[in-house]
Each structure stands twice: as C-alpha cells, then as structure tokens.
Amino acid sequence: DAPQYAADPSVKILGGYEHLVKAGSVLNLTCVVTTPTSYNQMTRWLHNDRIVTPKTGVSLLSENTPHTSVSCLIIHRVQHRDAGSYVCAAGDIGHDMAVVGIIEEATPVKSFLTHNMLIPFIILLSITSFIIVLGIVRTVSRNSEEVDSCSRRKTDV
Secondary structure, three states, X not given: OOOOOOOOOEEEEOOOOEEEEEOOOXXXXXXXXXXXXXXXXOOEEEEOOEEOOOEOXXXXXXXXXXXXXXXXXXXXXXXXXXXXXXXXXXXXXXXXXXXXXXXXXXXXXXXOXXXXXXXXXXXXXXXXXXXHHHHHXXXXXXXXXXXXXXXXXXXXO
C-alpha cells in the first residue's frame, strides 16, 4: 500500500494577486480548493464584498474531485464596473483574494483634421501656396528688371 498524502487545506486564486484586463475582453478567475478530506461545501465568489451570481455575461463553473474543488468565475465582456477585489471563499477552509484592474485598449492618436475641417484646411493650404508662388514670381521679376537695367546702362555708355 502506498502512503496517503494528506494535503493541508488551502484556497488559491491562480495567476497571482493582481490581474490587469483590457476592457471588453474575457476575465477568467480560477480558484483551487484542496482539502485532506472530502470537500462538499460550495465555493462562493465575492466582488467588492457582494456575492457573485450567474447572469448574462457572468458564468460560474465548478469541478469537484474527492480532495480538490476548482471554481471558475468568467466575465465575458469586462467593463470598468468589474474592477475591484474578488474573493474566493471556501467555507471554513479559508479564502483567497485577487484585485482586478481594467485597462483601456490603446487607440491611435486621432488626427487633428476631422472630416469637417478637411475642406477649410485644403483651401488654406491652396491660398498659402498661391501667396508663396506670387512672392517667388515677384522676387524673380524684380531681379530680372535689375539685370535688364544694368545691361541697358552698359550699352548706353
């Protein structure tokens, strides 16, 4: 006969104390309860000290073996209201806690040119280009007048 290993009772939420989740994604908190004897009590989940119950978008799944109970809390589309502390409570065996933070998905920087500003921007760009071209033409024409007047003076002498 092999010796029986009697594990100390424990309650553990997998993945550590802090969980960061993108808004709109799936949150899966898994709690593992181990006991040296058969465990028949129900594992409860609490969010910010309120009991979590299954509802649309929130699932509770559990699997029990003689010495282990696994409970999963799944939130299908995480929102900011889902942030906070989560406790997996296993009756008189104990509990474990995790803190969930919600992060926004990075969005590309919005262009300063909105649809309503595009036409005025194109007009402004066209006017500015026209003014620059007029300035260049004026400068070239003045320079050519000075060259013409210099060449006429030399011939007049």
